[in-house]
Amino acid sequence: MPKNSKVVKRELDDEVIESVKDLLSNEDSSDDAFKKSELMVDDQEEKDVDVEEGSDVEDERPAWNSKLQYILAQVGFSVGLGNVWRFPYLCQKNGGGAYLVPYLILLLIIGIPLFFLELAVGQRIRRGSIGVWNYISPKLGGIGFASCVVCFFVALYYNVIIGWSLFYFSQSFQHPLPWDQCPLVKNASHTFVEPECEKSSATTYYWYREALNISSSLSESGGLNWKMTICLLAAWVMVCLAMIKGIQSSGKIMYFSSLFPYVVLLCFLIRGLLLNGSVDGIRHMFTPKLEIMLEPKVWREAATQVFFALGLGFGGVIAFSSYNKRDNNCHFDAVLVSFINFFTSVLATLVVFAVLGFKANIINEKCVTQNSEKILKLLKMGNLSQDMIPHHVNFSSITAEDYNLVYDIIKKVKEEQFDSLGLKSCQIEDELDKAVQGTGLAFIAFTEAMTHFPASPFWSVMFFLMLVNLGLGSMFGTIEGIITPIVDTFKVRKEILTVICCLVAFFIGLIFVQRSGNYFVTMFDDYSATLPLLIVVILENIAVIRIYGIDKFMEDLKDMLGFSPSQYYYYMWKYVSPFVLLCLLVASIVQMGLSPPGYNAWIEDMAMEEFHSYPTWGMIVCISLMVLAILPVPIVFMVRRCNLIDDSSGSLASVSYKRGRIIKEPANLEGDNTSLIHGKSPSEVPSPNFGKNIYRKQTGSPTLDTAPNGRYGIGYLMADMPDMPESDL
Numbered sequence: 001m002p003k004n005s006k007v008v009k010r011e012l013d014d015e016v017i018e019s020v021k022d023l024l025s026n027e028d029s030s031d032d033a034f035k036k037s038e039l040m041v042d043d044q045e046e047k048d049v050d051v052e053e054g055s056d057v058e059d060e061r062p063a064w065n066s067k068l069q070y071i072l073a074q075v076g077f078s079v080g081l082g083n084v085w086r087f088p089y090l091c092q093k094n095g096g097g098a099y100l101v102p103y104l105i106l107l108l109i110i111g112i113p114l115f116f117l118e119l120a121v122g123q124r125i126r127r128g129s130i131g132v133w134n135y136i137s138p139k140l141g142g143i144g145f146a147s148c149v150v151c152f153f154v155a156l157y158y159n160v161i162i163g164w165s166l167f168y169f170s171q172s173f174q175h176p177l178p179w180d181q182c183p184l185v186k187n188a189s190h191t192f193v194e195p196e197c198e199k200s201s202a203t204t205y206y207w208y209r210e211a212l213n214i215s216s217s218l219s220e221s222g223g224l225n226w227k228m229t230i231c232l233l234a235a236w237v238m239v240c241l242a243m244i245k246g247i248q249s250s251g252k253i254m255y256f257s258s259l260f261p262y263v264v265l266l267c268f269l270i271r272g273l274l275l276n277g278s279v280d281g282i283r284h285m286f287t288p289k290l291e292i293m294l295e296p297k298v299w300r301e302a303a304t305q306v307f308f309a310l311g312l313g314f315g316g317v318i319a320f321s322s323y324n325k326r327d328n329n330c331h332f333d334a335v336l337v338s339f340i341n342f343f344t345s346v347l348a349t350l351v352v353f354a355v356l357g358f359k360a361n362i363i364n365e366k367c368v369t370q371n372s373e374k375i376l377k378l379l380k381m382g383n384l385s386q387d388m389i390p391h392h393v394n395f396s397s398i399t400a401e402d403y404n405l406v407y408d409i410i411k412k413v414k415e416e417q418f419d420s421l422g423l424k425s426c427q428i429e430d431e432l433d434k435a436v437q438g439t440g441l442a443f444i445a446f447t448e449a450m451t452h453f454p455a456s457p458f459w460s461v462m463f464f465l466m467l468v469n470l471g472l473g474s475m476f477g478t479i480e481g482i483i484t485p486i487v488d489t490f491k492v493r494k495e496i497l498t499v500i501c502c503l504v505a506f507f508i509g510l511i512f513v514q515r516s517g518n519y520f521v522t523m524f525d526d527y528s529a530t531l532p533l534l535i536v537v538i539l540e541n542i543a544v545i546r547i548y549g550i551d552k553f554m555e556d557l558k559d560m561l562g563f564s565p566s567q568y569y570y571y572m573w574k575y576v577s578p579f580v581l582l583c584l585l586v587a588s589i590v591q592m593g594l595s596p597p598g599y600n601a602w603i604e605d606m607a608m609e610e611f612h613s614y615p616t617w618g619m620i621v622c623i624s625l626m627v628l629a630i631l632p633v634p635i636v637f638m639v640r641r642c643n644l645i646d647d648s649s650g651s652l653a654s655v656s657y658k659r660g661r662i663i664k665e666p667a668n669l670e671g672d673n674t675s676l677i678h679g680k681s682p683s684e685v686p687s688p689n690f691g692k693n694i695y696r697k698q699t700g701s702p703t704l705d706t707a708p709n710g711r712y713g714i715g716y717l718m719a720d721m722p723d724m725p726e727s728d729l
Contacts, residue, residue, distance in 0.1 A: 061126060062247050063323050069251045073320050074337045076258035076473025077480075078311050079344045081161060084470065085441040087309070087345040088285070088352040090301055092432075095292035096285055100346075102293060102302040107342060110580050111306040113572040114537060116334035117544060118312065122321035123330050124556055128485025129315035132322075133540070136548045142636030143539050144485050146532060147315035149629050151481040153528035154314070156505055157521045158478065159239065160512040161439075162471035163231035165464050167211060168443065170231075172460035179206035180451045199607035203448040208602045211443070215515040217601050218523075218618055222515025229513045233506060238472065240502040243479050244495050247323055250476045257469040257476075262344075264466035265351050271459070272354030277364075277428065281357015282350060284432045300587045303580065304530075309341055313533035313540070316477030319484035331557075331565055352441070353432075359449035360431035367426035368403045374423060375406065383421070388413055400426060439518075442467060522599045523614070527622040531592070532629035534585045538578065539633065545573050597622060 064070040091099045125132045130144030171178050182197035182205060197205035208214045215222040242250045272278045292298060311317055321330060372395050378384040388409055393402045403426060411418050446463065453459045482501060487494050512520050544553055550573060558564045597619060600609040614622065638644070 061323065063325070064247060065251060067328075069254060070320065070324060071333065071337065072254040072258040073247070073251060073476070074317065074333065075340050076254050077316050077320065077477025078309060078337060078341045078474075079258075079261070079470065080474035081442075081467065081470050082305070082309060083341070083345045084348045084352070084467070085439075087305060088349040089441065090305055091349050092285060092353075094295075094298040094301060095289040096287050098288035098290050098293040099298065099302065102299050103306065104342070106299070106303045106306045106580070107338060109572065110303065110577050111310055112334055112338045113569055113577050114312050114541070115310045115317065115338055116331060116569065117540070117573060118317040119321045119330040119334050120553075120557055120560070121544060122318035123324045123326065123328055124560060126322045126326070128322060128488045129318050129481065130485035131488045132318055133543060134489075136543050139637050139640040140539060140543045140547065140633075141640065142633035143536055143543065144315065145632035145636060146536050146630055147313060148482050148485060149632060150529050150532050150536070151314050151316070151478045152501075152505070153524060153625060153629060155475065155478045155482070156509050157512055157524040157528075158471065159235045159475060159505070160228075160232055160509060160517070160521055162235040162238075162468055162475065163228055163513070164211065164439070164443065165467040165471060166231045166234055167227060168447070169461065169464035169468060172457055172464060175457050177447075177451055177456055177460055178210070179203045179447055180456075196604055196607045201444075201448065203444045203451070205607075207439070207443045207447075209604075212518055213515050214518055214602045216603060217612060218516055218519040218599065219615055220516055224510065225513050225515055225517070228517070229510065232509055232513050236502045236506045236509075239475050239479060240498060242472070243476060243483065243502075244498050246483070246494050247320075247480075250480070254473070254476070257473045260469045261466045261473075262347075264462050265344075265347050267462065268351045268459070269347070269354060271453070272351060272358065275354070275358040275361075275453075277357045277359075277361025278354035279357065280428050281353040281355070281360065281432060284357070284429060285349060285353040296587075300584065300591070303584045304588070307534070307537070307584070308529075309345070310338060311474075311477060313536040314478060315481030315485060319480040320477065322484065326560055327562065329561055331561060352446070355446060355449045356432065357428075358452070359445065360428050362452055363431050364400055364426050364428045367424060368398060368400050371407075371423050371426060372398050372403060374421075375410070378421065384410065384414070400428070519599045519601065523618065523622060524625065528625040528629060530588060531585070531626055534581065534588060535630055535633070538581045538585065541573065541578050541581065545578075550574055 064073075091097075121132050121136075122128075125135050127135065128144065129147045130141060133143040134141035179202050182193045182202045184191050185194050194205065196209060200208075212228070213222070213225050242253050307313075321333075324330070375384065375389075376395055379386060379389075389406060390402075390409075393406060407423060407425060410421070410423065414421065447460070450456050450459050450463065479498070479501065483494060483498055486492065486497060511517065514520075544550070550570060554565065554570060596611075596613060598611055598613040601612045602608075603610050
């Protein structure tokens with residue numbers, strides 16, 4: 001070859017390709033980022049090998065300060081408002097103590113296995129939901145985006161509930177409590193009780209009129225409720241400040257936000273057990289109705305509660321576990337957190353029905369007193385004979401048992417005329433059978449019971465502070481399910497993204513603090529999460545078990561845990577859990593189709609709720625919520641399937657780019673370049689001319705071919721492009 005040709009070739013080679021040795025030894029400031037990074041190549045056969053093994057230098061990815069902090073974060077995320085105001089209602093509605101049987105069975109079948117699966121994939125791949133599913137199969141990368149969308153929808157209205165709790169918390173520092181009595185209205189001639197309050201109750205009136213100032217329909221906006229707008233802003237400021245540094249800031253808050261609710265629940269339980277009627281409430285709660293347990297509806301509602309109680313599909317579980325060390329025992333974590341969640345629900349149920357039993361006892365005493373006075377009037381008027389009344393009954397201090405005895409006698413003797421007498425049966429069970437849940441339990445029934453407590457302001461402060469902490473614990477996990485995958489994928493600054501996310505959510509959340517805002521909360525709660533999350537978790541199960549491979553996943557678990565997990569999980573993941581999830585999805589769709597879409601509107605004139613169907617635009621919003629939540633899955637699939645976006649910019653499936661790690665210099669850097677490919681001998685290299693595929697110029701854009709199993713070929717990111725995103729999506 002002519003000498004000039006060699007010179008030209010050398011110049012071209014110098015321009016296009018730099019050796020690894022030159023890159024590592026370059027002392028220029030522009031190469032500092034490279035020397036603080038690690039370039040790792042995934043090959044198709046050894047993709048499951050953790051690239052971090054054998055390195056003495058820890059990843060710069062944040063980590064939990066302690067195992068306790070991590071467990072408290074997972075407990076705080078899974079234990080939320082639903083444990084306090086949803087589980088007791090379902091327990092009462094579906095057979096009392098008998099409901100615990102299907103709940104425990106379904107916890108073992110779908111709850112713990114799927115919770116364990118999410119913990120394991122997050123810890124194994126150490127990425128948020130987008131990165132995890134993009135790693136397993138880029139075509140299913142939309143699962144992570146769908147989780148982010150659902151998290152955002154839930155965060156929008158969930159923080160409104162925290163705002164409501166903040167409002168009640170701020171109003172609890174006064175005696176008597178503002179919802180203790182109905183307000184009086186004065187006019188020119190006389191003073192009278194507010195009619196709307198007189199027709200309902202003091203706590204009901206305060207909730208609908210003073211707190212929400214609710215409109216009569218979804219279409220009647222009524223403008224912003226300024227009190228709730230300020231509370232919503234305060235709630236988002238709290239979330240933003242707690243999350244702005246990620247787990248480094250929120251992790252410390254977990255010690256209070258996760259533990260304080262248990263202190264309050266235990267205090268309420270002890271106080272409740274000392275109240276009259278509390279034992280009646282607990283006895284009524286846990287008296288099993290075995291015949292109800294066989295109904296399919298009970299199992300469907302138990303499965304739904306298990307599913308949402310553990311936060312499956314939200315991405316928060318994956319995000320939290322991604323900050324763990326690779327050898328953490330995530331199986332122990334899954335079992336521990338699941339049973340803590342279950343026993344928290346049982347504890348909350350004991351507290352709720354101890355207090356509701358006390359409330360029912362007070363209402364029953366009022367009923368006995370009022371009806372006893374009616375009987376005395378009827379005796380004086382001669383409508384009833386004194387001979388009908390047992391001699392031991394003293395109407396001045398009559399007990400509930402004596403009244404019911406007199407009531408039964410009068411009903412038998414005056415059978416034909418009984419309805420005209422206007423007497424009521426005062427049974428404490430009738431009051432306890434009135435099932436309440438959600439805001440009706442927290443802001444109406446429970447607040448009414450607390451007005452009868454000694455030192456009621458103290459208990460009110462404690463109760464609503466507990467609700468705020470329960471809500472914040474769940475919000476931290478929900479926001480982490482949005483922030484972590486986006487930061488991992490697009491390499492944006494976490495502080496900036498957190499502030500932007502909270503600001504956007506606050507301004508969108510203003511629709512929930514209109515006078516009609518409560519109806520929008522109901523709409524989002526019913527339609528934004530249920531079906532999309534079920535589909536997401538089904539796809540997660542398919543992605544791990546069918547696409548990644550269950551045998552390969554079990555090997556990964558053995559490698560991480562140091563022991564082989566039980567074959568129980570193998571059969572649950574492969575057969576039982578997918579079947580149960582599909583049945584639950586079909587049952588939920590059928591239930592949604594059979595239930596008329598609508599909401600309960602508060603009618604001011606009648607002082608009661610009335611069912612209204614959604615208007616046409618409301619139905620469009622409901623359908624849009626479900627479609628938007630699941631839309632990323634087919635979009636990403638089609639983009640990947642049709643190669644509409646060039647994957648060469650780097651993705652987790654092809655190249656892992658990590659900061660804070662220094663690559664160890666190979667022994668022979670000037671030798672055969674195939675030594676750069678981990679686990680490959682020269683004969684195994686796909687092409688002898690791989691230079692243009694391995695190295696990237698700043699102006700270049702090589703093409704990475706997709707393998708049949710969804711993984712990508714070998715490629716390096718350029719050293720001077722450290723902030724390039726791992727995925728185009």
